Amino acid sequence: MRKTLAGLILALAGCAQVEVAPALKREKDLQEAVAKEMRKHGQWVEKVVRQDYNIAPVGSIVSIALEPSKEESCGFLGHIAAFNDPRSVLLIPENVDTWVFDAIDHELGHVVQFRVIGQQGYAGPSWNDIATHCTKKVQNKGMEEWRTILEKEKMILGLSEALQEGINEFNSIEDTLRKKVRRNKQEREQLSEHAKYVDESDRKMLEAARADVNEKIKAVYDWRDKMGAWAKSHTTDQSLDALSTADIAAVTSSVGKSISELDSLGKKAIELTEKYGKVIDQLADKTYSAAEKDLQEKAKTAKNEIEAISYRSKLERLQISSEEAKKRRARHESLDELDRSNLQGLLRKFVKAINSGRVNKIGEPSEFFARMVDSLYSLRLQKVGRDQFPLTEEDLKLFEQCTFEGKPIFGTAVQKYRLGMQMTADGIPAEHVKNTLEYATSFAYKGKTYCWSPARVAFRGSFPRER
Numbered sequence: 317m318r319k320t321l322a323g324l325i326l327a328l329a330g331c332a333q334v335e336v337a338p339a340l341k342r343e344k345d346l347q348e349a350v351a352k353e354m355r356k357h358g359q360w361v362e363k364v365v366r367q368d369y370n371i372a373p374v375g376s377i378v379s380i381a382l383e384p385s386k387e388e389s390c391g392f393l394g395h396i397a398a399f400n401d402p403r404s405v406l407l408i409p410e411n412v413d414t415w416v417f418d419a420i421d422h423e424l425g426h427v428v429q430f431r432v433i434g435q436q437g438y439a440g441p442s443w444n445d446i447a448t449h450c451t452k453k454v455q456n457k458g459m460e461e462w463r464t465i466l467e468k469e470k471m472i473l474g475l476s477e478a479l480q481e482g483i484n485e486f487n488s489i490e491d492t493l494r495k496k497v498r499r500n501k502q503e504r505e506q507l508s509e510h511a512k513y514v515d516e517s518d519r520k521m522l523e524a525a526r527a528d529v530n531e532k533i534k535a536v537y538d539w540r541d542k543m544g545a546w547a548k549s550h551t552t553d554q555s556l557d558a559l560s561t562a563d564i565a566a567v568t569s570s571v572g573k574s575i576s577e578l579d580s581l582g583k584k585a586i587e588l589t590e591k592y593g594k595v596i597d598q599l600a601d602k603t604y605s606a607a608e609k610d611l612q613e614k615a616k617t618a619k620n621e622i623e624a625i626s627y628r629s630k631l632e633r634l635q636i637s638s639e640e641a642k643k644r645r646a647r648h649e650s651l652d653e654l655d656r657s658n659l660q661g662l663l664r665k666f667v668k669a670i671n672s673g674r675v676n677k678i679g680e681p682s683e684f685f686a687r688m689v690d691s692l693y694s695l696r697l698q699k700v701g702r703d704q705f706p707l708t709e710e711d712l713k714l715f716e717q718c719t720f721e722g723k724p725i726f727g728t729a730v731q732k733y734r735l736g737m738q739m740t741a742d743g744i745p746a747e748h749v750k751n752t753l754e755y756a757t758s759f760a761y762k763g764k765t766y767c768w769s770p771a772r773v774a775f776r777g778s779f780p781r782e783r
Contacts, residue, residue: 347775353420355770356693360720362772364431369777382410383782399426425689440718447681449714454679461700525595532585692729695736695750728768
């Protein structure tokens with residue numbers, strides 16, 4: 317799965333606006349752009365990727381689906397594209413510009429892993445062999461620059477993902493706090509029916525407790541706004557390899573400080589809502605008791621039976637109201653105990669997630685292999701980046717061994733890459749080589765003509781849309 321750093325950090329809080337690239341207005345343009353990327357790949361694509369969307373898919377064929385692009389999100393901008401293995405779906409954001417299709421080579425690397433390697437018709441190295449190759453390559457001396465980029469990104473992505481997980485959990489905390497406030501409001505409204513029995517000192521105590529709760533809950537909500545501002549201020553378009561250690565240390569320090577702040581605020585808000593609830597309960601008991609004694613006395617000293625019946629009727633309604641309040645309180649106490657347990661668990665999980673910094677697993681074989689495939693088809697011949705890097709002859713030999721139904725999976729790409737290596741060795745700029753060869757179906761160089769047959773990819777019908 318490919319993610320953008322700016323989108324990843326900027327989408328950390330609900331108030332953070334995520335810029336979405338201009339939409340491709342016509343679906344056939346989008347389909348043709350996807351097909352163009354897939355035609356670079358071997359003929360296995362014709363068998364594994366669904367092309368006709370007018371009929372239902374058969375077996376484990378990979379379908380393409382569009383998902384809404386999130387302009388405001390408490391989640392990540394997410395990904396440029398993503399292959400969902402359990403559902404056998406390649407997801408593409410609906411409103412995107414052409415840059416999104418750069419990720420399709422990467423995602424098809426995942427498709428090869430899960431839908432081709434080890435399946436009927438496949439011949440070549442096992443996934444374990446490929447994973448071993450990837451693990452060794454990550455540690456090779458020639459990958460030092462990539463590992464440096466990776467370690468820096470791990471710090472940023474680890475903190476970002478942990479923060480995102482924490483914010484998602486925080487939504488549950490916010491909901492529970494709101495529930496507690498609503499319950500307390502019900503009791504407060506019940507008290508207002510008997511306001512004359514609440515003395516001034518009790519009234520002031522209740523309002524002071526309520527003000528304490530509101531202050532802390534507001535502070536908890538303000539934390540989200542603060543994190544949105546923080547996310548915006550730390551979004552950068554500069555490349556990861558340009559981020560200094562000091563930059564990363566400043567980010568880490570800011571996040572750590574914010575975590576401690578939220579942990580403290582969350583616990584205090586929970587504590588105060590519970591305390592406020594108890595204040596209301598105590599005041600309710602006192603008020604009902606005073607009202608009951610008052611009505612009993614008035615019923616005894618009534619001037620006539622009609623007046624006495626009226627007071628006894630009020631007393632009966634009060635007693636019913638008091639019993640309902642006690643039952644409601646018992647039910648709330650039971651729910652509060654559950655909420656308290658859940659909230660404490662959420663807070664622990666949140667702080668643990670932040671402190672451990674859940675890291676994006678870029679260096680693991682599955683993700684690394686997808687980056688190797690991406691580098692192969694994108695003809696990354698020189699510059700090292702986080703998503704792409706130059707390949708070696710050993711890598712190309714590994715790709716050459718992979719076949720599907722007797723035909724090379726990566727044959728065309730390997731031939732183009734080797735030709736590209738020759739051209740750059742001859743002094744031709746790598747970017748020119750990429751632009752010349754990536755989508756070429758024929759090319760002549762040094763008296764030799766190369767011909768490449770593209771995969772036959774033409775979509776029919778409309779891609780389904782995720783909701």
